Amino acid sequence: MKKALKGFSEYDRFGPWIDEVKRMDDVPRLYRSYPIDFSVERLVLKVPRDITHRNATPEMDLYDHLIMVGRDRLTVLSRRNGRSLRAETHATTSDKARGYDVVEIQFADIVAIRNSLNLLDGRLTVSTSEGTPVKVSYNGSAVNVMRTLVSELRDVACAKPASPVGEALLAAGSPLARPAVEPEHGPVDTFLASAFLEAHGANPRLSAWAAHGRRRLTPDATGMQATIQRMRHALSPMTLHGALFAADEAAMEVFGRHSWLIRGRAAIYSTSHLVIPFGAPDRLDLEPHPLYPDVTVATLGAGKWKEELPVPRGSVAEHLLREAASKI
Structure with missing residues (x-):
């Protein structure tokens, strides 16, 4: 987080970083009409537009989002025509005169949080049972700030007791739980093992459950279709990338790549x-x-929300998930 410089304009302070906002003077001018009680908000962040400083001008609205983690809900203010909040996300408040939309999500309605980074293309997705997620894009230089935001959202989204499916996952995974990645968890991408250990350092209750490394996939087809598929995969093979399943008493966490299945x-x-x-x-x-x-x-x-998790047949991860499904 870059500390705001008192006396400098919004344009002077603008850069790819995500700043924490602690007072009204630091709120981007686009969003100053929105009432913010800093004594209530747990965390307020402003997310810049994906442009360089040399392409910005003092007249521009330079921030795509203002994100507020409050007492009982997440509020996201989004610049109209900003590229990060997807078109399918329906604003709960829309005022054409002020140039931004407002989306509010009650913490109790959050069913999944995903933070992904592909080179410098960061993406935070907060999903609800209504099936319409809030998606915020950000520059990868701000990844540590977004990890703080994910941690805050995790804390407030895990207040409900485990559902029957959650209890089944806990029952299936608990016998495998270890504070470090061990051989019985399955082969694992070392980078993902490091990501887990970093998360475990921040949350010592987090335990590894299952892991698998990446593997090249062969399609199953017959006749002419098989010939076509083999040719396509010879030129651009399909890889199932590695993943590591972990959990504490409140949530399951999956560490992986930005996409589970990737061609090329x-x-x-x-x-x-x-x-x-x-x-x-x-x-x-x-x-x-x-x-x-x-x-x-x-x-x-x-x-309405769902997440597909492709795992290798016969892997520890598959046995874990199949065991949980048998307990429901």
Whole structure:
């Protein structure tokens, strides 16, 4: 977080970093019509537009979002025509005169939080059971600030007791729980193991449950379709990337890449951190992947929201999820 410089204009302070806002003078001018009680808000962040300082001008509205974690809800103010809040997200308040939209999410309605980073392309997604997520894009230089935000949201989203699906996951995963990644968890991408250890350092209650490394996939097809698929995969192979499943008593966390299944030969350096409160899911289903016989797709759902988690067939992760599904 870059500390605001008193006496400097919004334009002078502008950069790719995400700043914490602690007083009204530091609120971007676009959002100053919105009433903010700093004695109530736990955390207020302003997220800049994805432009360089040389392309900015003092007349521009320079911040795409103002994010507020309050007493009982998350509030996101978004610059109209800003690229980060997706078009499918419906604002709860829309005032054309002021140039920004307002989305409010009660903490009790949050069912998943995902923070991903692909090079400098950061993406925070907060999902609810209504199925319409809030998505905020950010510059990867601000990843540490967003991790703080994820931690705050995790704390407030995990107040509900575990659902039957959450209890089944806890029952299946608890026998595997260890404070460090061990061989019985399965092969693991060392980068994801490091991500888990960093998270464990911030939350010592977090335990590793299961892990798997990346693997190249072969499609299952017959006849002419098989020939076409083999040619396509020879040119651009499909890889199921590694993941590490972890949890404490409040939530399951999955460390992985920005996408589970990726075509091509390029090296992948992305990261993804998915948090699912145990009080959220209302279903867990496992099905074989329609094209790749070595992949089982576990689908966790809560209302209209769902997350598909493809895992290797026969892996510790698959056994964990299948065991949980059998207990529901």
